Amino acid sequence: xxxxxxxxxxxxxxxxxxxxxxxxxxxxxxxxxxxxxxxxxxxxxxxxxxxxxxxxxxxxxxxxxxxxxxxxxxxxxxxxxxxxxxxxxxxxxxxxxxxxxxxxxxxxxxxxxxxxxxxxxxxxxxxxxxxxxxxxxxxxxxxxxxxxxxxxxxxxxxxxxxxxxxxxxxxxxxxxxxxxxxxxxxxxxxxxxxxxxxxxxxxxxxxxxxxxxxxxxxxxxxxxxxxxxxxxxxxxxxxxxxxxxxxxxxxxxxxxxxxxxxxxxxxxxxxxxxxxxxxxxxxxxxxxxxxxxxxxxxxxxxxxxxxxxxxxxxxxxxxxxxxxx
Numbered sequence: 001x002x003x004x005x006x007x008x009x010x011x012x013x014x015x016x017x018x019x020x021x022x023x024x025x026x027x028x029x030x031x032x033x034x035x036x037x038x039x040x041x042x043x044x045x046x047x048x049x050x051x052x053x054x055x056x057x058x059x060x061x062x063x064x065x066x067x068x069x070x071x072x073x074x075x076x077x078x079x080x081x082x083x084x085x086x087x088x089x090x091x092x093x094x095x096x097x098x099x100x101x102x103x104x105x106x107x108x109x110x111x112x113x114x115x116x117x118x119x120x121x122x123x124x125x126x127x128x129x130x131x132x133x134x135x136x137x138x139x140x141x142x143x144x145x146x147x148x149x150x151x152x153x154x155x156x157x158x159x160x161x162x163x164x165x166x167x168x169x170x171x172x173x174x175x176x177x178x179x180x181x182x183x184x185x186x187x188x189x190x191x192x193x194x195x196x197x198x199x200x201x202x203x204x205x206x207x208x209x210x211x212x213x214x215x216x217x218x219x220x221x222x223x224x225x226x227x228x229x230x231x232x233x234x235x236x237x238x239x240x241x242x243x244x245x246x247x248x249x250x251x252x253x254x255x256x257x258x259x260x261x262x263x264x265x266x267x268x269x270x271x272x273x274x275x276x277x278x279x280x281x282x283x284x285x286x287x288x289x290x291x292x293x294x295x296x297x298x299x300x301x302x303x304x305x306x307x308x309x310x311x312x313x314x315x316x317x318x319x320x321x322x323x324x325x
Contacts, residue, residue: 001074002053003029008289009051009074009296017300021307022047033061042068047306049299051075059085070306074299076100076286077325078316087318094302094312096295097324098155100287104206104234105159107285111257112164112202115230116143120279121255144168149200150188151216152207153178154325156234160206161186172196175207177323197224202232208325209236219244222254230255234285236325237262246271249278259285 001009006029010018018024030038031053042065048057051074055061062068062085069091073081076097086093114120118141122133146169150157153175164171165187173188174196183190193216197203203225207213217231217240225231233240237260248254255277264283272278287295302312316324 001029001049001051002031005051005053005074005292008292009299011293011296014293014296014300018049018303021300021303031055033064039064046070047072047303049074049303050081051295054081056083057081057086057091058083062086062089062091070094070312072299072302073316074292074295079321079325082316082321092312093316094299094314095316096298096314097316098314099294099298101155101159102294103287103291104156104285105163107259108156108160108204108206108232108234109163111232111279112146112148112169112204113143113167115202115232115255115257115279116146117141121276124276145170147172147199147201149174149196149203151175151193151196151203151205152235153183153186154206154208157206158186160204161188172200194221194224197221198226200225200229202230204232205235205239207235207239208323209238210322210325213239215239215241217241217245219247222248225254227253228255230257232257233261234259236260237264249275252277257281259283 015026019026028037028041032038033042033055042061044067045065046067047070048068049072057071068089071086071091071093073093073095076095078093078095082093125133148164148169149172150161151174153161153173157175161171161173171188172191173183173186174191174193178190180190207216215238219241222241222244231254233256242262245256249256250271257279258272259281260283261272266272272280298314302314305312
């Protein structure tokens with residue numbers, strides 16, 4: 001991994017757990033497997049602890065690691081890390097994606113509540129007018145009865161659905177792998193995607209970036225979203241047609257909270273930086289700062305389970321790769 005992440009992922013108490021569960025050199029943190037020190041460690045390594053900045057574990061790397069049996073990823077998606085070669089070598093993979101899902105869901109809940117109160121628009125108006133809004137101006141503002149459409153019952157989506165339970169929302173869900181009964185148990189009504197877009201006040205994306213979801217919100221589907229609705233994307237920019245989204249937002253018909261975009265970051269000349277109906281953040285919804293320790297604790301727990309010959313709790317299987325981010 002990139003060494004900059006190490007102290008936040010594994011502060012002293014977590015690092016102590018790693019040392020107790022393994023023969024570990026905490027000073028050996030590499031981004032290049034071809035260096036002499038990395039090659040020497042790979043020759044005997046049974047477990048790799050990886051994170052952001054780790055190179056792809058291709059056939060060349062695996063040939064240098066004949067004893068490798070497990071990869072513990074102290075981050076979310078393993079898609080950039082894992083390929084066919086790893087599965088062919090019989091290496092098991094665990095990811096801290098469950099821990100990374102929590103702050104994304106929390107960020108999304110915060111944005112749902114803030115946009116339901118029209119917070120960002122009120123702030124901008126208050127800056128200019130220095131006056132409080134009239135009852136007429138706030139008559140459609142509020143979170144009671146707001147219809148929230150959740151696209152994707154992923155780990156983030158499921159955590160968000162759980163967080164939404166205490167509020168007076170009507171929650172719609174679209175996910176082709178979820179049944180109506182399961183959706184009801186999650187606190188949502190399962191609906192087709194087009195219906196969700198048509199009937200939601202706030203639409204939030206939590207689907208994986210896979211071929212089936214590429215540009216799932218294209219121009220015709222964006223046009224289904226009602227005037228004045230809010231679109232939240234904390235998933236991946238590739239899920240939305242960027243030109244169609246820009247056109248909708250420049251027109252002022254929709255509002256958006258975008259933590260991810262395509263491309264990422266947007267070019268300096270993008271109008272989205274300047275639009276009052278767009279709230280842009282620089283991919284901060286996932287684990288940052290103190291939240292990284294949660295990912296490190298998951299890795300420590302998995303390493304301890306390996307030492308006790310227990311199954312991994314957060315294993316990523318080859319069959320999962322077609323459906324996960």
